[in-house]
Amino acid sequence: xxxxxxxxxxxxxxxxxxxxxxxxxxxxxxxxxxxxxxxxxxxxxxxxxxxxxxxxxxxxxxxxxxxxxxxxxxxxxxxxxxxxxxxxxxxxxxxxxxxxxxxxxxxxxxxxxxxx
Amino acid sequence: xxxxxxxxxxxxxxxxxxxxxxxxxxxxxxxxxxxxxxxxxxxxxxxxxxxxxxxxxxxxxxxxxxxxxxxxxxxxxxxxxxxxxxxxxxxxxxxxxxxxxxxxxxxxxxxxx
Numbered sequence: 001x002x003x004x005x006x007x008x009x010x011x012x013x014x015x016x017x018x019x020x021x022x023x024x025x026x027x028x029x030x031x032x033x034x035x036x037x038x039x040x041x042x043x044x045x046x047x048x049x050x051x052x053x054x055x056x057x058x059x060x061x062x063x064x065x066x067x068x069x070x071x072x073x074x075x076x077x078x079x080x081x082x083x084x085x086x087x088x089x090x091x092x093x094x095x096x097x098x099x100x101x102x103x104x105x106x107x108x109x110x111x112x113x114x115x116x
Numbered sequence: 117x118x119x120x121x122x123x124x125x126x127x128x129x130x131x132x133x134x135x136x137x138x139x140x141x142x143x144x145x146x147x148x149x150x151x152x153x154x155x156x157x158x159x160x161x162x163x164x165x166x167x168x169x170x171x172x173x174x175x176x177x178x179x180x181x182x183x184x185x186x187x188x189x190x191x192x193x194x195x196x197x198x199x200x201x202x203x204x205x206x207x208x209x210x211x212x213x214x215x216x217x218x219x220x221x222x223x224x225x226x227x228x229x
Contacts, residue, residue, distance in 0.1 A: 107161035
C-alpha cells in the first residue's frame with residue numbers, strides 16, 4: 001500500500017514551453033501532497049505544499065507563477081513548469097502523506113526535466 | 117526552525133558487516149517524527165524506518181534499527197548484515213508539529229562485495 005506515481009518519468013522540452021508533471025496517490029487519498037526539487041548529489045528541497053481544494057503554499061524563493069500547482073482531487077496533484085528555462089532542468093519529486101501511515105510521506109519515483 | 121545534520125557525506129562497508137549512519141537534529145518542539153529514507157541509484161525515495169519522538173523504544177525494521185537519543189538529539193541508523201542492495205543515499209528527516217519536513221544533506225553508502 002501507499003504507492004505514489006509520477007508521470008512522466010522523463011521529459012525534454014524546448015525553452016519557453018510549459019511542462020506538466022502529474023503526481024498520483026494510487027491506493028490512498030492524500031489531502032496533502034508535496035513537491036520537491038533535487039539537484040545532483042544534493043538533498044531534497046521543498047518547493048511547495050499542495051492541499052486538496054485550496055491554494056498551494058510555496059516555500060520562500062519559489063516563484064508561484066512559474067511553478068503552478070493544482071490539487072484538484074484527493075489523488076492527483078499537478079506541477080506545471082511555465083515558460084521553462086534551462087536552469088529549471090532538475091529532478092522533481094512529489095510525495096503524499098498517507099492517513100494510514102501517520103506522518104509518513106510516501107514518494108513518487110521522480111521526474112527528470114531537461115530544458116533545451 | 118528545525119535543522120537536521122548528517123556529518124558523514126560518504127561511507128562504505130564490507131558486505132555482511134554492520135554500519136552506523138549518524139544524524140543529529142535541533143528542534144525546540146517536544147513532539148515530532150524522525151525518519152530515515154533510502155534513495156538508490158533509481159532515485160526512488162524509500163522509507164526505511166520511522167520513530168515517534170514520544171516513544172522511548174528504538175524502532176527496528178528487520179536489519180535496520182535506530183539509536184534514538186532524545187536528550188542528545190541524535191538519531192543514528194544501524195544497518196546489520198549489509199547487502200549490496202543497501203548501496204544508496206540515506207537521508208535523515210524530521211517532521212515537526214506543523215507537518216513541515218526537514219531533510220539532512222544525505223550520506224552516500226557503498227556496500228563493497
